[in-house]
Amino acid sequence: MIVLSYQPVSYREFKKVIKCGLEFGADILEVRGEKINHKELIKILNDKTLPKIFTYRLNQFSYSKIKDVSKKYRIALESGIEYIDVDINLGKSFINKLKKEINKTKLILSYHNYEKTPKLKYLIQILDYSRKISSDYYKIVTYANSFNDNYSILKLLEIASKKSIPLIAHCMGEYSKSGRILAYKSGSLFFYSSMKSNSETASGQIPLEYLTTIFKIKNLYPSTRVYGIVGNPLKQSKSWLFHNFGFNQTGTNAIYLNFPVNDLETFMDYFKSYIRGISITIPFKEEILKLPNVSSKIIKEIGSANTAIIKDSKPVLFNTDYLGFKEIVKGEKLLQNSKVLIIGAGGSARTVIYTLKKFDNEIFIINRNFERAKNLADEMNVQVIKDKNKLPSQMDVIINTTPGNNLFMLNLVKKIFAEKKIKLVVDLDLNFKESKLVSMCRQKKIKLINGFEFFIHQAIHQFKIFTGKSLSIRKARKFLLENYDKQF
Numbered sequence: 001m002i003v004l005s006y007q008p009v010s011y012r013e014f015k016k017v018i019k020c021g022l023e024f025g026a027d028i029l030e031v032r033g034e035k036i037n038h039k040e041l042i043k044i045l046n047d048k049t050l051p052k053i054f055t056y057r058l059n060q061f062s063y064s065k066i067k068d069v070s071k072k073y074r075i076a077l078e079s080g081i082e083y084i085d086v087d088i089n090l091g092k093s094f095i096n097k098l099k100k101e102i103n104k105t106k107l108i109l110s111y112h113n114y115e116k117t118p119k120l121k122y123l124i125q126i127l128d129y130s131r132k133i134s135s136d137y138y139k140i141v142t143y144a145n146s147f148n149d150n151y152s153i154l155k156l157l158e159i160a161s162k163k164s165i166p167l168i169a170h171c172m173g174e175y176s177k178s179g180r181i182l183a184y185k186s187g188s189l190f191f192y193s194s195m196k197s198n199s200e201t202a203s204g205q206i207p208l209e210y211l212t213t214i215f216k217i218k219n220l221y222p223s224t225r226v227y228g229i230v231g232n233p234l235k236q237s238k239s240w241l242f243h244n245f246g247f248n249q250t251g252t253n254a255i256y257l258n259f260p261v262n263d264l265e266t267f268m269d270y271f272k273s274y275i276r277g278i279s280i281t282i283p284f285k286e287e288i289l290k291l292p293n294v295s296s297k298i299i300k301e302i303g304s305a306n307t308a309i310i311k312d313s314k315p316v317l318f319n320t321d322y323l324g325f326k327e328i329v330k331g332e333k334l335l336q337n338s339k340v341l342i343i344g345a346g347g348s349a350r351t352v353i354y355t356l357k358k359f360d361n362e363i364f365i366i367n368r369n370f371e372r373a374k375n376l377a378d379e380m381n382v383q384v385i386k387d388k389n390k391l392p393s394q395m396d397v398i399i400n401t402t403p404g405n406n407l408f409m410l411n412l413v414k415k416i417f418a419e420k421k422i423k424l425v426v427d428l429d430l431n432f433k434e435s436k437l438v439s440m441c442r443q444k445k446i447k448l449i450n451g452f453e454f455f456i457h458q459a460i461h462q463f464k465i466f467t468g469k470s471l472s473i474r475k476a477r478k479f480l481l482e483n484y485d486k487q488f
Helices: 011-024 038-046 063-078 092-101 120-130 147-162 174-185 208-213 239-250 264-271 297-302 320-330 347-357 370-380 407-419 436-444 451-467 473-482
Strands: 002-006 028-032 052-055 083-087 106-113 137-143 167-172 191-194 225-231 254-260 277-280 307-311 314-318 339-343 362-366 397-400 424-427 447-449
Touching (some): 002 011, 002 208, 011 038, 011 208, 028 038, 052 063, 063 083, 063 092, 083 092, 106 120, 120 137, 147 174, 174 191, 174 225, 191 208, 225 239, 239 254, 277 451, 307 451, 320 451, 339 347, 362 370, 397 407, 436 447
Parallel strands (some): 002 028, 052 083, 137 167, 225 254, 225 277, 339 362
Antiparallel strands (some): 277 307, 307 314
């Protein structure tokens, strides 16, 4: 069931929550009771528009706080509320007294760890201890310090399912967002959402609107295929918008998530049985080839990959950056038989070099880390520039493969613009709306191909690999531009 959680101070304020819940399909509203007075709480609980959970989280134990907790739970029970969520730290005596006053209300007995996710064996012990108190549901919520912490929760849910234990379990924190969806898919009975991204009652909650309109959470089944993007950071990524739009357009039973990962090998080991395919971004486009994989001659020649299908527990690798960039090169004469400077020496730079060499370009590479650039230049047989003050006398095109508004790239481009006549700039960074490089090109009236176009072209190919289905590039572009400012 989908829960819309909110911490109100008045019934008038809570009416907006009710409206949001009705509009976007919440099954239950959670009323957090820490800030509301008794009179306003009664008004909220007397509104029977949607079923409710009443919850009170204590951050300090004092006589006045315990008194307030007791009073508000009794108000909730007297109203005939559908659920109460009681923290196990309130103690067995407190909980048993409440239970004597319960009529039809369902009890959720919850445990929270706001600092970390304990190892699986300790989570099992926590669940076993909680079950010493009879309850309709048990809830275990922990803090994820890395995305891989979500794995322990998923394994706990598997154990609970086998034992028919009614469990709600997920992580919280920024690393928990996609983990919450995986937990719900894996059997967690409730999914807690927020009204807006700035009104979370726990960190990592996803806005209800996103859940129902983009992720289509109501259509999430055990059979739903999971795809996602692996990398870090992922705030700038729009892949979740693109692919979930595509799944919805084509009627594909799949969902696409963000996997903000620091340890690729551990992620693949833990989650390969939960996912069907991944997009791969910074910093793992080259590292993915070091893991056991299945790859084509082209992948080996490029030395990087940005797409994988998981088959027999191994990633089958593809490079849709190459396919997308090749389309751009074919349609732009300035990317053929030209002198091209590539800024950067990572996985994207590899793909760009590999593609440009097929179109008779003279290629130069420069990078903040010279040794990395030299190694790549030697490997791919192109020229490397060590000193930015000793650039070639003529250059036609600059291609930026580095992320964000980094100073190395910006200062270099500023110097080149002042000294040379550049005909075209290609910026592979997706965040074109905030790109200083884009602004510099506009000021100088230099032709620009931005990262959004590159992203769209490669993503169309990636979607076809994931699903076997074609997607309208026109419709996808329109949807992304209309929803571009959304973040997950």
